[in-house]
Amino acid sequence: NEVIHMGPVGSASLIKVITNMLALVHLQVCGEALMLASRGGLDLATSWKAIAASSGNSFVHETEGQLILNGSYDIGFTIDLALKDLGFAKQFAEELGVPLELAAATFARFKQARDAYGGESQSPKIVKLLEDALDTPLRAPGFPAALS
Numbered sequence: 001n002e003v004i005h006m007g008p009v010g011s012a013s014l015i016k017v018i019t020n021m022l023a024l025v026h027l028q029v030c031g032e033a034l035m036l037a038s039r040g041g042l043d044l045a046t047s048w049k050a051i052a053a054s055s056g057n058s059f060v061h062e063t064e065g066q067l068i069l070n071g072s073y074d075i076g077f078t079i080d081l082a083l084k085d086l087g088f089a090k091q092f093a094e095e096l097g098v099p100l101e102l103a104a105a106t107f108a109r110f111k112q113a114r115d116a117y118g119g120e121s122q123s124p125k126i127v128k129l130l131e132d133a134l135d136t137p138l139r140a141p142g143f144p145a146a147l148s
Contacts, residue, residue, distance in 0.1 A: 110126055
């Protein structure tokens with residue numbers, strides 16, 4: 001892994017919060033994209049591959065997307081940790097005068113997931129909220145229960 005010097009003390013904390021915010025927002029929209037594919041009659045395994053080969057791809061899609069499609073959701077990052085990082089992003093944004101509309105919506109969705117599944121549940125369970133609301137599990141064969 002490359003070490004990137006971010007600047008004065010505290011800079012690394014801000015970029016960590018920013019990168020986690022990006023990942024968590026993408027996790028929410030990844031689930032929405034897969035649900036749109038499912039409800040549109042598309043094969044989820046093929047849709048996952050198409051997204052992975054497109055401009056919509058991301059590390060989150062390639063990793064957590066597989067665990068959603070398997071149904072394990074087990075990424076090793078809890079809903080409580082997601083809320084903590086999004087809370088830090090909200091705090092930085094308020095201090096710096098930056099509106100974070102998508103991050104705020106994602107924060108609210110994670111609060112709903114915590115209420116539904118508990119804070120120790122895995123963060124990809126944010127997608128299960130949509131699965132449960134639409135009674136449509138996002139499952140496809142051939143995806144791992146854990147990442148190696």
